[in-house]
Amino acid sequence: MKLFAQLIHDISSTTKTNDKLEALVRYFQSAPDDDKLWMLALFTGRRPKRAVNSTRLREWAAEVADIPLWLFEESYHSVGDLAETIALLLPEPAEENEKSLTSWIVFLKKLGKMEEPERKSEILHAWQEFSTRQRFVFNKLITGGFRIGVSKQLVINALAKTYDLEAPVVAHRISGNWTPESTTFKTLIQGEDVDTDASKPYPFYLAYALEDEPQTLGDPADWQAEWKWDGIRGQLIKRQDEIFVWSRGEELMTEKFPEYQILQNHLPNGVALDGEILPWKDGAPLPFNLLQTRIGRKNLTKKILQTAPLVFVAYDLLELDYQDFRQKTMAERREMLAGLISEANHPVLKLSPEVKFIDWEELAAHRERAREVGSEGLMMKKLDSDYKVGRKRGDWWKWKVDPLTLDVVLVAAQKGHGRRANLYTDYTFSVWDGDQLVTLTKAYSGLTDKEFYEVDKIIKANILEKFGPVRTVKPELVFEIAFEGIAESKRHKSGVALRFPRMVRWRRDKKVEEADTLENVQALLLKY
Amino acid sequence: MLLKFTKKGIYCPAGNFYIDPWRPVGRAVITHAHSDHARYGCKHYLAHHDSEAVMRLRLGSDISLQTMAYGETRTINGVKVSLHPAGHIIGSAQVRVEKDGEIWVVSGDYKIQPDGVTVPFDPVKCHTFITESTFGLPVYYWQPQSLVFQDINNWWKQNREAGKVSVLCGYSLGKAQRIVKNVDLSIGPAFSHGAIFNVNETLREAGFDLPHLPKVTSEYSKKDFQGALIIAPPSVGGTTWLKRFGPHSMAICSGWMQVRGNARRRNVDRGFILSDHADWEELLTAVKATEAEKVYVTHGFTSIFSRYLNEIGIPAGEVKTEYGVEEEDAPANEKKTPADSTD
Numbered sequence: 001m002k003l004f005a006q007l008i009h010d011i012s013s014t015t016k017t018n019d020k021l022e023a024l025v026r027y028f029q030s031a032p033d034d035d036k037l038w039m040l041a042l043f044t045g046r047r048p049k050r051a052v053n054s055t056r057l058r059e060w061a062a063e064v065a066d067i068p069l070w071l072f073e074e075s076y077h078s079v080g081d082l083a084e085t086i087a088l089l090l091p092e093p094a095e096e097n098e099k100s101l102t103s104w105i106v107f108l109k110k111l112g113k114m115e116e117p118e119r120k121s122e123i124l125h126a127w128q129e130f131s132t133r134q135r136f137v138f139n140k141l142i143t144g145g146f147r148i149g150v151s152k153q154l155v156i157n158a159l160a161k162t163y164d165l166e167a168p169v170v171a172h173r174i175s176g177n178w179t180p181e182s183t184t185f186k187t188l189i190q191g192e193d194v195d196t197d198a199s200k201p202y203p204f205y206l207a208y209a210l211e212d213e214p215q216t217l218g219d220p221a222d223w224q225a226e227w228k229w230d231g232i233r234g235q236l237i238k239r240q241d242e243i244f245v246w247s248r249g250e251e252l253m254t255e256k257f258p259e260y261q262i263l264q265n266h267l268p269n270g271v272a273l274d275g276e277i278l279p280w281k282d283g284a285p286l287p288f289n290l291l292q293t294r295i296g297r298k299n300l301t302k303k304i305l306q307t308a309p310l311v312f313v314a315y316d317l318l319e320l321d322y323q324d325f326r327q328k329t330m331a332e333r334r335e336m337l338a339g340l341i342s343e344a345n346h347p348v349l350k351l352s353p354e355v356k357f358i359d360w361e362e363l364a365a366h367r368e369r370a371r372e373v374g375s376e377g378l379m380m381k382k383l384d385s386d387y388k389v390g391r392k393r394g395d396w397w398k399w400k401v402d403p404l405t406l407d408v409v410l411v412a413a414q415k416g417h418g419r420r421a422n423l424y425t426d427y428t429f430s431v432w433d434g435d436q437l438v439t440l441t442k443a444y445s446g447l448t449d450k451e452f453y454e455v456d457k458i459i460k461a462n463i464l465e466k467f468g469p470v471r472t473v474k475p476e477l478v479f480e481i482a483f484e485g486i487a488e489s490k491r492h493k494s495g496v497a498l499r500f501p502r503m504v505r506w507r508r509d510k511k512v513e514e515a516d517t518l519e520n521v522q523a524l525l526l527k528y
Numbered sequence: 529m530l531l532k533f534t535k536k537g538i539y540c541p542a543g544n545f546y547i548d549p550w551r552p553v554g555r556a557v558i559t560h561a562h563s564d565h566a567r568y569g570c571k572h573y574l575a576h577h578d579s580e581a582v583m584r585l586r587l588g589s590d591i592s593l594q595t596m597a598y599g600e601t602r603t604i605n606g607v608k609v610s611l612h613p614a615g616h617i618i619g620s621a622q623v624r625v626e627k628d629g630e631i632w633v634v635s636g637d638y639k640i641q642p643d644g645v646t647v648p649f650d651p652v653k654c655h656t657f658i659t660e661s662t663f664g665l666p667v668y669y670w671q672p673q674s675l676v677f678q679d680i681n682n683w684w685k686q687n688r689e690a691g692k693v694s695v696l697c698g699y700s701l702g703k704a705q706r707i708v709k710n711v712d713l714s715i716g717p718a719f720s721h722g723a724i725f726n727v728n729e730t731l732r733e734a735g736f737d738l739p740h741l742p743k744v745t746s747e748y749s750k751k752d753f754q755g756a757l758i759i760a761p762p763s764v765g766g767t768t769w770l771k772r773f774g775p776h777s778m779a780i781c782s783g784w785m786q787v788r789g790n791a792r793r794r795n796v797d798r799g800f801i802l803s804d805h806a807d808w809e810e811l812l813t814a815v816k817a818t819e820a821e822k823v824y825v826t827h828g829f830t831s832i833f834s835r836y837l838n839e840i841g842i843p844a845g846e847v848k849t850e851y852g853v854e855e856e857d858a859p860a861n862e863k864k865t866p867a868d869s870t871d
């Protein structure tokens with residue numbers, strides 16, 4: 001695991017993409033195949049289950065470090081990461097362990113089945129043999145929280161570079177339903193029979209946000225526009241008489257969407273559709289939080305299925321008759337898609353409607369009414385574009401509506417995590433209800449580090465009360481927050497829930513009295 | 529109490545003087561020349577001989593300043609005052625005050641590990657000890673500096689091989705002297721940023737044995753900087769000043785680099801864990817060596833460190849001061865945090 005720990009260290013100690021790529025290539029060139037397969041599994045979200053309860057880990061680590069538990073907790077609070085805190089608090093080993101990553105994963109799987117005293121002694125023993133770096137990685141593995149700052153695309157590029165393959169080929173090979181137990185590194189990366197896995201999705205093509213005026217895109221006749229829906233981007237696949245649904249995070253979520261099973265009888269085999277998983281009722285989309293609640297539930301009760309019935313709004317056709325369609329033009333794919341959907345003829349499967357326009361001004365006017373139709377803006381796609389892999393500039397653009405904004409008062413704060421663990425960066429905001437401030441939302445991003453530092457100082461000087469980690473603060477600061485949507489909510493005192501709230505500006509120019517009122521908020525709710 | 533904590537700073541009523549006050553006062557005894565400990569505007573200053581050059585550079589050549597040696601005693605209104613090595617930066621001292629057999633020591637900032645530049649920390653027995661706690665958490669522990677400089681030398685060599693300039697950041701007073709004194713200057717050419725050049729040349733003129741590094745100016749071109757080590761203050765991060773070097777790798781020397789989150793926040797290519805403050809174990813060692821009956825904890829992880837001291841049987845309290853806003857405690861350079869994105 002030394003090599004793997006080195007890789008993680010190299011990746012996290014640089015901000016340069018190219019250095020990260022080089023570190024990955026070095027790893028692929030030097031590590032054994034088994035380890036590479038596990039490394040891929042970890043980097044693509046196939047992590048082993050958490051093997052140990054984190055409360056126990058904290059107690060054991062405090063015991064080994066010979067410090068009281070409260071001091072361990074304070075250290076954790078400051079460092080912001082449990083695996084790292086433990087790694088830092090324990091003494092350096094006399095000799096570093098040379099076992100492979102795979103052997104540690106095998107160890108991990110056994111760990112879950114052990115009785116607690118045995119588990120404890122095994123973990124304590126392992127800790128003793130690790131350098132700080134290895135211990136950190138080991139802790140990440142046993143706590144199941146393995147997430148390291150490198151995109152899947154970068155791993156794909158590194159594999160492509162090491163094995164002299166095209167990146168899209170690699171992307172397709174490592175997507176799908178494999179596990180390290182079900183395949184080998186050779187079959188996965190260099191194997192020929194990649195089609196044996198019927199569920200395998202295609203990598204998604206993602207758009208960048210349009211920053212300039214649409215006029216910069218050239219002739220409007222070269223483009224098509226659709227609404228950008230606010231659901232879960234997904235791929236619906238039918239192969240070998242089975243339906244598979246993948247989310248954009250390449251999670252197989254078929255069971256979460258029983259509504260789509262009916263399409264079994266309406267779609268031919270060898271079909272892959274790109275589209276949006278969307279709650280839909282009476283001809284219009286429902287708010288996103290309904291979908292979110294539904295995804296969170298373990299059991300899909302009848303009631304949930306009735307309150308948030310789903311449709312699949314198809315954007316694109318990636319495969320037809322088992323043929324990869326991604327090299328065809330958008331115009332061709334769209335035409336085939338329309339034909340396929342009208343033939344399927346089922347209300348659960350919809351064609352994403354085209355937004356027709358003659359010139360950019362007309363399109364801009366459509367964008368203005370995006371919220372009225374329940375969408376969050378427009379998608380623009382070039383008619384002669386192929387279906388690319390990952391986030392690419394040029395042929396596809398998203399053109400979201402401007403966010404909604406409110407001026408709100410900071411009333412409570414909590415310390416952040418990770419790099420902001422010593423600063424109050426997580427804020428609770430209120431608006432006026434008569435002469436009372438009522439809590440509206442939380443937000444914790446959008447300020448510069450310098451601003452966070454400054455606000456932190458003001459907060460520390462104005463703390464009123466402590467509730468656990470939360471500090472209520474004398475209401476003195478006003479912030480402009482932006483959000484993507486607003487919906488009714490019983491969970492919040494204010495009766496509304498905001499979607500993706502974040503701070504856009506610290507309104508030093510505004511007094512607390514000038515902040516928005518609950519009436520303003522309710523007016524927005526009615527409007528959208 | 530021999531020393532009191534007042535709005536202006538740590539005050540000795542019997543002697544009518546302050547130690548490291550943060551407001552202008554009549555008489556100030558100064559532990560060291562960092563800007564949060566040696567502030568403008570006092571009528572008279574008393575500090576160690578070795579602090580004089582930098583204090584005059586920073587506070588003005590015309591300040592009223594008396595200096596003394598380590599171990600020398602001065603009596604101010606019947607209170608005995610002496611200075612003792614703190615090992616923090618050149619000239620840094622612990623201040624010992626004594627009256628009627630009662631002894632208090634103010635640590636200022638300190639570290640125990642010798643750094644090859646300063647006179648090493650010397651524990652002083654006392655009844656009451658006022659200590660800093662900048663790194664008063666057990667996650668902070670320092671490797672021997674020889675290992676850190678091995679890493680720094682290797683990093684410089686690797687950058688040279690890759691055709692990159694090495695920009696090494698550290699604070700101009702303290703870290704910069706430690707770097708020029710300990711890095712292997714035979715690896716290649718080395719230059720210093722103007723701010724560091726000024727401090728180092730001032731110290732050289734005052735007789736300190738530091739190597740001379742030319743100042744980065746527009747007289748030099750990219751070619752002169754090829755494979756060079758540039759020593760600069762952390763404030764150069766993200767500025768156009770760096771453009772003149774072409775491809776470069778940037779590293780920072782700071783104790784905060786121990787924690788990954790802090791290192792990421794600085795947005796540099798490398799973080800070397802090198803501090804002029806005591807780590808957790810050093811703080812404990814220092815406190816125990818004083819045999820003090822009572823300890824006051826100032827700037828840093830004050831509440832945590834004092835709570836721990838109480839638990840191990842050393843009565844301790846926290847004190848709010850205005851130290852710790854300089855140097856190692858300063859926030860990272862400005863960087864926009866990305867808003868959460870839906871897709």
Ligand SMILES: [Zn+2]
Nearest residue numbers: 560562616637
């Ligand atoms: Zn200092």
Ligand SMILES: [Zn+2]
Nearest residue numbers: 636637851852
């Ligand atoms: Zn200090």
